Amino acid sequence: MRDESLPLQLGPLRDEDIVKLSPQGNAFQKSLNEIPTTAEVFFAQSRRTVAESELHQLHHDLVILQQRQAQLLTFIKVCDTVLAPHKKLPPELMSKIFCFVIPHSAMFPLKKDMRLHITQVCSRWRRIAFDTPALWNLRFPHFYENSKLIDLGASWWSQCSGSFLKVATMQRPTGVSMDQLDSSLIEKLVLPFSNRLRKIQMRLSVRDFAQMMSAPPGSYGNLELLALKVDGKHTEPWVEPGSALLTSHNLHSIILSIPEYFWFKPRLTWESLSRLTLISKIPGDICLIIMSQCSSLTSCNLSIIDDPDDQDLKSTDEGEVLPPLPLSLPLLNSFSVQFRTGIFSPFLSHFALPNLSKFIITTGIMPHGHHWTRGCETFFKVAGPSLKNVEVKSSFQSLIFKVDSTIFSYFPNIRSFISPLNHRFETPTMEKIGRGELLPQVETIQFHAEHTSDVMDMLDARRSQALSSGSNVSIIRDITVACCESDEVDERLNILRTQGININHTMTYWSPDSDSDGEY
Numbered sequence: 001m002r003d004e005s006l007p008l009q010l011g012p013l014r015d016e017d018i019v020k021l022s023p024q025g026n027a028f029q030k031s032l033n034e035i036p037t038t039a040e041v042f043f044a045q046s047r048r049t050v051a052e053s054e055l056h057q058l059h060h061d062l063v064i065l066q067q068r069q070a071q072l073l074t075f076i077k078v079c080d081t082v083l084a085p086h087k088k089l090p091p092e093l094m095s096k097i098f099c100f101v102i103p104h105s106a107m108f109p110l111k112k113d114m115r116l117h118i119t120q121v122c123s124r125w126r127r128i129a130f131d132t133p134a135l136w137n138l139r140f141p142h143f144y145e146n147s148k149l150i151d152l153g154a155s156w157w158s159q160c161s162g163s164f165l166k167v168a169t170m171q172r173p174t175g176v177s178m179d180q181l182d183s184s185l186i187e188k189l190v191l192p193f194s195n196r197l198r199k200i201q202m203r204l205s206v207r208d209f210a211q212m213m214s215a216p217p218g219s220y221g222n223l224e225l226l227a228l229k230v231d232g233k234h235t236e237p238w239v240e241p242g243s244a245l246l247t248s249h250n251l252h253s254i255i256l257s258i259p260e261y262f263w264f265k266p267r268l269t270w271e272s273l274s275r276l277t278l279i280s281k282i283p284g285d286i287c288l289i290i291m292s293q294c295s296s297l298t299s300c301n302l303s304i305i306d307d308p309d310d311q312d313l314k315s316t317d318e319g320e321v322l323p324p325l326p327l328s329l330p331l332l333n334s335f336s337v338q339f340r341t342g343i344f345s346p347f348l349s350h351f352a353l354p355n356l357s358k359f360i361i362t363t364g365i366m367p368h369g370h371h372w373t374r375g376c377e378t379f380f381k382v383a384g385p386s387l388k389n390v391e392v393k394s395s396f397q398s399l400i401f402k403v404d405s406t407i408f409s410y411f412p413n414i415r416s417f418i419s420p421l422n423h424r425f426e427t428p429t430m431e432k433i434g435r436g437e438l439l440p441q442v443e444t445i446q447f448h449a450e451h452t453s454d455v456m457d458m459l460d461a462r463r464s465q466a467l468s469s470g471s472n473v474s475i476i477r478d479i480t481v482a483c484c485e486s487d488e489v490d491e492r493l494n495i496l497r498t499q500g501i502n503i504n505h506t507m508t509y510w511s512p513d514s515d516s517d518g519e520y
Contacts, residue, residue, distance in 0.1 A: 081122070087122075087124065091128045091131070094125070094128045095128055095129075095131070095132040098128070098129055098132055098135055099132065099135065133164075147184060150184055150185055150188050150189060151188065153188075153189055154188045154189055154192065157189070157193055164196055164197070164198040164222060165193055165196050165197050165198065166197070166198060166199040166200075166201075167189060167190060167197060167199070167200055167201070167202070186204070186208050186211050186212060187211075190212060191211075191212070191215055191219070194215050194219035194220050195218070195219055195220070195221055195222065196222065197220060197222065197223055198222055198223060198224045198225070198250075199223075199224060199225040199227075200223065200225070200226050200227065200228070201225075201227040201228075202227070202228055202229070203228075203229040203230075203231065204228065204229075204230060204231070205230070205231055206230055206231070206259070209228065209230045209258075220251075221249070221250070222250055223250060223251050224250050224251060224252055224253070225251075225252070225253045225254075225255075226251060226253070226254050226255070226256075227253075227254075227255040227256075228255070228256055228257070228258075229257040229279075230256075230257065230258045230259065231259075249271065249272055250272060251270060251272055251273055252272055252273060252274045252275060253273070253274065253275040253276075253277075254270075254273060254275070254276050254277065255277040255279065256277070256278050256279065256280070257278075257279035257280045258280050258282075259280060270293050270294045270296075271295060271296060272296060273294045273296060273297060274296050274297060274298045274299065274331075275297070275298065275299045275300075276290070276291070276294055276297055276299070276300045276301070276302075277300075277301040278290070278301070278302050278303060279301075279303060280303060282302070282303065282304065283304075284304050284347050285322060287302055287304060288322055288323060288325075288327060288350060289322065289323065291327060291329065292322075292323035292327055294329075295329070295331075296331055297329050297331060297332050298331050298332060298333055298334065299332070299333070299334040299335075300329075300332060300334070300335050300336070301336040301337075302336070302337045302338065303337075303338040304337065304338065304339050304347060325350045326349070326350050326351055326352040326378060326379075326382075327350055327351050327352065328351075328352040328353075328354075329351070329352075329353055330353075330354055330355055331355065332353050332355065332356060333355055333356060333357040333358065334356075334357065334358040335351075335353060335356055335358070335359050335360070336358075336359075336360040336361075336362075337360070337361055337362070338361075338362040338363075338393075339361075339362065339363050348379045349377075349378050349379050351379055351383075352378075352379075352382045352383075353379075353382060353383040354382055354383065354386065355386050356383040356386055356387060357386060357387065357388045357389065358387075358388065358389040358390075359383065359387055359389070359390050359391070360390075360391045360393065361391070361392055361393070362392075362393040362394070363392070363393070363394050380410035380411075381410070384410035384411050384412070385412060385413060386413070387410075387411050387413065387414050388413065388414060388415050388416065389414070389415065389416040390411060390414055390416070390417050390418070391416075391417075391418040391419075392418065392419045392420060392423065393420065394420040394422070394423075400422050400423075400424050400448065401420075401422060401423050401424065402423075402424050402426060403419065403423050403424060403425055403426070403429065403447065405426075405428070405429040405432060405438060408433075408438040408439050409438075411439065412440070412441075413441050414439060414441060414442055415441050415442055415443050415444065415474070416442065416443065416444040416445070417439060417442055417444070417445050417446070417447075418444070418445070418446045419446055419447050419448075420448075421446065421447070421448050421480070421481075421482040421506070422448055422482075423447055423448055424447070424448040424449065424450065425447045425448065425449055427450075427451075427454050430449065430454050430455065430457070430458040431457075431458065431461070433445075433458055433462065434457065434458040434459070434460070434461030434462045434465070435461060435462075435465060436462065436465045436466070436471070436472075436473035440472060440473045440474065441472075441473075441474050442474065442476065443474050443475070443476060443477045443478065444476075444477065444478040444479075445476060445478075445479050445480075446479070446480040446481070447481060447482075448481070448482045448483070449481050449482070449483050450483065451483065452481075452483045452505065455479070455481050455483070456492045456493070456496070459476060459479070459496055459501065459503075460496075462475065462476050463475055463499065475501075476501065477500065477501060477502060478501075478502045479501065479502070479503055479504070480504040480506075481503075481504070481505055481506075482506045483505070483506075493505065
């Protein structure tokens, strides 16, 4: 029996038809519980066909909408990239930002610093990077690189026309001698570009060092910094180097570490050199020759093999005439010198440094009866008035050395005096320092004392003297002292610390009878 409530028309499926024919619709509940008639079956099949057709159209429209959505999102992303803040920065600023990753260290030991990697970046960034020569003029080659990598480096540098270059080699791998390393790096990366190099930092063999020096004169005309560590053996034949590296008028800093048995005597003038560091121990006569050619030196760090004899030097062992002595370097304000033994005062007497501000001396074993001021009256009479910082270092810590207070008369304006913790100030010396008769301007001091109470008395007296009316005495603000005997001074130490004095107090175990070996 047919249900008259069911629609018979076969037009488009309407929303009300869907509701009416749904399982929850009242019109279809009866048809679900009874056997449908032929008309009802025909009607349901027709409506289902219409619904499938409409659903297919919806799927098609949905795909089109999703594609359109993806297109719009991509377009928005492109717009955001174009409108990004970094896109608006001028190329000059972007170039400076890139340059922040360039390492600046130019000292030994060489370290592997951060590098810039250009991978998948926007075309504008890449163009700015390639237009910034500072990013590409620094090369970190290795002597153990294969020939292909060295050739690639040379090819890359050849494309950086007009820009100045820097070359720095890393330390050699552990267990590999310099003889096993490829010297083609010098041939392909250094010599062809020598006239464009501003900085060289390398660790190389004597053979490669001689090869670098054999370049034609003027090859390193733009070189500003030279830092070399040369490795060699006693059995390796020495090749007298040329003068190519010594002719640069722009060279302002040299750091050399060369085996003592390979030292050469440069005979050219380094007028522009302001900083000289000779790490390896060198003969004193060669040192005098080198320094005499550096009239613009402001900082010098030397390591001497042996001191010349007490007699006045006039020539080297090979008969070469030495420069006029004492050697005057009016611009030198920082001087550090290291000796193998304690017999070094004659060497210092060959210098006249009127504007020296900082002096560091390192000594080895002091023979009995020697001290580092003996024979140096000329040196300290000239350099002493301008000195602000004096530091004495010693590798010999087994004995106590008594400090002769007459040494301090050379340093009327010194502000810092650092001595080894086995160099003892006697009680009369500390009393004079407390009254301001010695070291009146010193604010930082380090020494050895027998009794801690003597140190406390010195600091109390010094403070009282400094606070008195019209006094030109400075308060000692920083003191490091090692004492053999410690009195009950904890309370006094705390009081001094509350007054702004930094006190580093340590105990030593030297016997009071162990100071008979030497004094200065």
